[in-house]
Amino acid sequence: MSITMDNLKTKLGPAELKEGLTATKVKRFIGDYGxxxxxxxxxxxxxxxAPNFLTLNNIVNVVRQSSIIGLIALGMTFxxxxxxxxxxxxxxxxxxxxxxxxxxxxSGGAFWLPLIAGLGVGLLVGFLSAAMVVWGAILPFLATxxxxxxxxxxxxxxxxxxxxxGLSGPAEWLxxxxxxxxxxxxxxxxxxxxxxxxxxxRTKFGSHVYAVGGNEESAKKVGISTSRVLFTVYLIGxxxxxxxxxxxxxxxxxxxxxxxxxxxLQVIAAVVIGGTSLFGGVGTIRGTVIGVLLLGVVxxxxxxxxxxxxxxxxxxGVILVLAVLLNRWKSD
Amino acid sequence: MTDxxxxxxxxxxxxxxxxxxxxVSALRGVSIDxxxxxxxxxxxxxxxxxxxxxxxxxxxxxxxxGSIELDGKRTEFPTPSASRDQGVEMxxxxxxLADNLDVRTNIFLGREPQxxxxxxxxxxxxxxxxxxxxxxxxxxxxxPINPRLKVKRLSGGQRQAVAIGRALAFDARLIIMDExxxxxxxxxxxxxxxxxxxxxxxxxAVIIITHRLDEAFAVADRFAVMRQGQVVGRFRxxxxxxxxxxxxxxxxxxxDYVDTGSGIPEERRKIGSTSSMETVxxxxxxxxxxxxxx
Numbered sequence: 001m002s003i004t005m006d007n008l009k010t011k012l013g014p015a016e017l018k019e020g021l022t023a024t025k026v027k028r029f030i031g032d033y034g035x036x037x038x039x040x041x042x043x044x045x046x047x048x049x050a051p052n053f054l055t056l057n058n059i060v061n062v063v064r065q066s067s068i069i070g071l072i073a074l075g076m077t078f079x080x081x082x083x084x085x086x087x088x089x090x091x092x093x094x095x096x097x098x099x100x101x102x103x104x105x106x107s108g109g110a111f112w113l114p115l116i117a118g119l120g121v122g123l124l125v126g127f128l129s130a131a132m133v134v135w136g137a138i139l140p141f142l143a144t145x146x147x148x149x150x151x152x153x154x155x156x157x158x159x160x161x162x163x164x165x166g167l168s169g170p171a172e173w174l175x176x177x178x179x180x181x182x183x184x185x186x187x188x189x190x191x192x193x194x195x196x197x198x199x200x201x202r203t204k205f206g207s208h209v210y211a212v213g214g215n216e217e218s219a220k221k222v223g224i225s226t227s228r229v230l231f232t233v234y235l236i237g238x239x240x241x242x243x244x245x246x247x248x249x250x251x252x253x254x255x256x257x258x259x260x261x262x263x264x265l266q267v268i269a270a271v272v273i274g275g276t277s278l279f280g281g282v283g284t285i286r287g288t289v290i291g292v293l294l295l296g297v298v299x300x301x302x303x304x305x306x307x308x309x310x311x312x313x314x315x316x317g318v319i320l321v322l323a324v325l326l327n328r329w330k331s332d
Numbered sequence: 333m334t335d336x337x338x339x340x341x342x343x344x345x346x347x348x349x350x351x352x353x354x355x356v357s358a359l360r361g362v363s364i365d366x367x368x369x370x371x372x373x374x375x376x377x378x379x380x381x382x383x384x385x386x387x388x389x390x391x392x393x394x395x396x397x398g399s400i401e402l403d404g405k406r407t408e409f410p411t412p413s414a415s416r417d418q419g420v421e422m423x424x425x426x427x428x429l430a431d432n433l434d435v436r437t438n439i440f441l442g443r444e445p446q447x448x449x450x451x452x453x454x455x456x457x458x459x460x461x462x463x464x465x466x467x468x469x470x471x472x473x474x475x476p477i478n479p480r481l482k483v484k485r486l487s488g489g490q491r492q493a494v495a496i497g498r499a500l501a502f503d504a505r506l507i508i509m510d511e512x513x514x515x516x517x518x519x520x521x522x523x524x525x526x527x528x529x530x531x532x533x534x535x536x537a538v539i540i541i542t543h544r545l546d547e548a549f550a551v552a553d554r555f556a557v558m559r560q561g562q563v564v565g566r567f568r569x570x571x572x573x574x575x576x577x578x579x580x581x582x583x584x585x586x587x588d589y590v591d592t593g594s595g596i597p598e599e600r601r602k603i604g605s606t607s608s609m610e611t612v613x614x615x616x617x618x619x620x621x622x623x624x625x626x
Contacts, residue, residue, distance in 0.1 A: 202456040204444045207433075211441055214430035221428040222442035222498075223413055281432035 031329025035273065035287075038322070039294045046297065050304040058300070060183060066296030067189035068093075068244045068251075070289065072267045073274075074196045075240030077288045078233040080271055081200075082213045083280025084133065084140035086234065088125055089241035089267055091151035093260025096121045096242035098155045101164040101255035104171040111170035118246045119239055125151050126238020130231040148264070155257040165254030175250030185247045192240065197285040209233060213280030269316060270295050273323040275330065282330075295319070341404050343368040343537050344420070344506055349388055349398035358384040359395070360561040366506065371528050371538045373548035376558035377581055382541045385558070386508050389539075390422050391415035421499030425510040427491050431484035436466040438483050439498045469500040473530055488516040489523055496527065506537045513547055521550050543581075545574045559584040 030037075046053045072089045079086045096118040103114035125147050132143035177184040200206040211219040212229045219226050244263075249255040274291030276283025295316060302312050342365035351359040359381050366372045374382045387393040389400065391409030399406055402418055409415035429438050437444075440462050446455040466479040475493040483491060492512065499507045512524055528551045531538050542548055548555050549569055557565040557580045564584045567577075579589045 204446060204455075204457055207437060207441070207444060207457060210433055210437075211430045214432035215428075218426070218428040218430050219441070221422075221424055223416070224442045281430070 027329040028331040031326055032331055034326035034329070035275065035290060035294065035323060038319075038326075039290060039297070042294065042297060042301070046301040046304070050301050053301060053304055056181075058304070060181070060186070062296050062300045063186050063189075063293070064183045065300070066292050067183075067185040068248050069263065069266055069270060069296070070189045070292040071192055071244040071247065072241045072263060073270045073288050073292050074192055074285060075233075075237035076267050076271050077196070077274070077276055077283055077285055078200065078209055079140070079237045080213075080268075080276045080278065081209050081280060081283045082230060082233050083216075083278075084230070084233065085144060085268065085278070086126075086129060086237045086241075087141065087144040087264045088129055088147040088151055089237065089244075090260040090263035091148045091155065092122050092125050092238060092241035093245035093248060093263055094255075094257055095125065095151045095155040096245035097249035097255040097259050098159060098164065098257055100171070100246050100249050101167060102158070104167040111168070114171060115174075115246065118249075119242045122238035122240075122242025122245070123235055124238070125241075126235040127231075129238070130234035133234065134227045134230050152257075152261075155259075159257055161257055163254060163256045167250060167253050171250055172253055173250070175247055175252070185251065188243065188247060192243065193285060193289050196236075196240075200285055205229070205232065210281060213282075215281075266295070266316075269320045272327075273320060275323075275327055277327070291323070340367065342366060342401070343370075343403065344389070345401040345404075346385065346389060347399045347401065349385065350396045351384055351388060351393060352396055357561050359388070361398070362558070362561070362563055363398075364556050364563065364566075366537050366539060368505070369532055369535045369537055370554065371532060371540065371552050373540045373542060373552035373555035374558060375542060375545070375548050375555055375577065375581060377543060379560075380558040380581075381561040382558055383510065384561075386422070386510065386539070386541055389415065390420060390508065416502065419503060419505035421502065421504035421507050423492070423495045423499060423507060423509045423512070425512075425514050427495035427515065429483045429491055429494060432482065434480050434482050435470075435477055435486075435494055436462040436479040438494055439466050439469065439479075439501050441498075443502065465501055466497065469497040470494075472500060472534060473497060473527065475527075492516065493527070496531075500534075500536075504536055506539065507531060508539045508541065510541045511544075512540060512542070513544065521547055525551050545577055548577075549574060557581055 052058050072093065076086055076089065099121045100114045100118035103117050104111075128150070129140070129144045129147045132138045132146065133140050136143070138146075174184055174188075179187055200209065208219065208224050208229045211222075211224060212226050216226055219229075245260060248259060252259075270291040271283070271288050272278065272291070273294060274283070274287030274289070276287065298315060298319065299312060302315065307315075345363070345365035347363050349359050349362045350357075362381065362385055364372070364374070364385075374385070376382050384393065388395050389409070391412045391414050394410065400409060401407065402420075407418065409418070409420070430441065433441070436459070445458040445461045445465075447458040447461075448455055463479045467476075470477055470479075470493060473493055473496060475490065475497075477486065477490055477493065483494060486494065492515075496507065496509075513521060516523075524547065528538055528540075540548065540551060552569055554566065554568050555577075556563050557567075557577060559581060562584075565572075565577075565580050565586070572580075576586060576589055580586055583589075
């Protein structure tokens with residue numbers, strides 16, 4: 001039984017309307033807060049059922065493990081709000097991480113050069129995707145399927161498929177270091193998330209991202225440069241994916257050309273769980289952070305409880321479907 | 333007309349506008365003028381050139397020949413924003429709204445007011461200002477809508493009010509409305525009359541692009557009929573019958589119009605060529621073989 005506000009208002013009498021509105025309100029509440037409620041329920045369950053779940057060590061561990069997918073998901077949120085998608089992020093993780101690993105020992109102590117080169121690779125792939133989407137009018141799915149293949153090929157070709165290992169000290173710090181009690185990857189993720197949240201919810205550019213996703217034609221008519229908006233979101237997507245790749249490489253103290261394979265699907269799942277619509281126009285960074293943490297906590301909990309890894313992907317799938325159903329009841 | 337007092341000078345005058353696209357002559361010497369606070373209708377079939385003419389006026393197209401005058405001064409609209417900056421606003425047929433955003437965001441879409449935080453480098457959208465301004469313009473239209481409501485929740489008439497409010501928020505002096513009733517559920521001509529009257533009270537001139545005669549007759553002070561890229565007639569409402577205008581739209585002339593009884597007196601159907609602007613107020617219909625300029 002699907003009730004929307006519109007057919008309620010037109011088809012029901014005053015008494016039925018009141019009853020219907022209460023039902024609608026309940027649905028709205030579930031739609032708006034369902035994921036948070038689910039998150040809390042999972043936390044409570046794991047705290048009770050999984051040994052060591054509620055230790056500081058484990059919680060830091062969960063957030064650190066989530067931070068790489070989380071970083072990539074931040075950029076993906078921008079792209080998906082414009083009704084786009086970026087399948088190349090996993091390959092960007094591989095290529096940027098590889099670039100970083102190749103340059104890190106060569107540059108001696110100079111930590112910034114490999115860092116900038118790695119992020120530059122992300123920008124480049126983002127630019128290629130954007131050029132195809134904006135100038136070539138190619139569907140984002142297909143354009144980024146192409147850049148996904150191209151970036152992966154580049155990562156494989158430059159090392160002839162070999163793994164590169166052994167980074168210099170400061171590069172390694174990016175993955176394993178701490179500032180106070182907090183791991184560096186977590187700090188990078190949180191800072192990036194706060195910046196992205198600010199940009200998306202407070203700035204003119206953020207507002208235009210939503211407008212492009214909501215109605216690209218209208219956005220053009222009111223004078224918004226939709227191509228500039230689209231270019232920018234794919235560049236952001238490239239940079240955040242590259243950043244994820246750098247952190248992963250630093251954490252593993254080395255890079256494999258196949259690193260990041262399949263990340264795009266995990267990231268898209270996390271973003272959708274966080275309330276972003278594949279049709280564009282809807283989504284928040286806050287939601288994405290919750291989506292990322294929820295998936296991270298579930299994976300961690302299953303590991304702690306000794307659930308077979310065969311089951312883990314299936315559980316992710318169930319959560320994804322649940323989230324999509326809940327999103328239908330969202331207000332507005 | 334050059335020595336006419338300023339009060340009766342046109343707010344905007346398009347003079348002898350020509351525009352071709354490849355082999356197609358979309359506009360062949362079109363001149364119209366709109367007085368301050370006047371409601372002017374531009375009638376004609378599809379491909380008559382109405383929309384092209386308005387795209388020239390809103391800076392979307394550049395004319396091949398001809399000029400635009402605003403307050404009697406020659407001006408140019410090289411871009412849509414140049415046109416908007418001088419107070420010419422367009423209300424699109426589809427209202428150009430983003431359903432996923434709220435009323436205030438839609439009103440200011442593309443022209444968001446900003447405020448500095450931590451200096452001029454970091455600027456954020458001034459939502460408070462957007463909200464108060466939104467309330468203000470919708471009150472001026474006498475159509476109060478909650479500024480925080482998502483546009484997808486609005487009725488057709490409310491959506492139109494938001495689109496018009498967008499023009500008002502930026503001090504429009506001339507609002508162009510493209511087929512204003514095309515996206516309203518029922519024929520809401522009554523509501524359109526109210527809105528245009530409201531705009532008139534505010535001293536804002538309106539050009540309505542339409543192919544609906546009832547709409548033009550109900551709201552306009554004056555109208556021009558376009559056909560095949562030319563103006564084939566200009567009238568004050570009441571000077572001609574709907575049947576005559578319908579004939580003019582499809583034939584481009586009233587020469588062969590057969591009066592079935594309800595029309596206007598014979599002597600007022602002055603057929604012939606003239607290039608004088610003084611005939612704007614009189615019934616003047618271009619003959620089929622005459623020059624393009626009325």
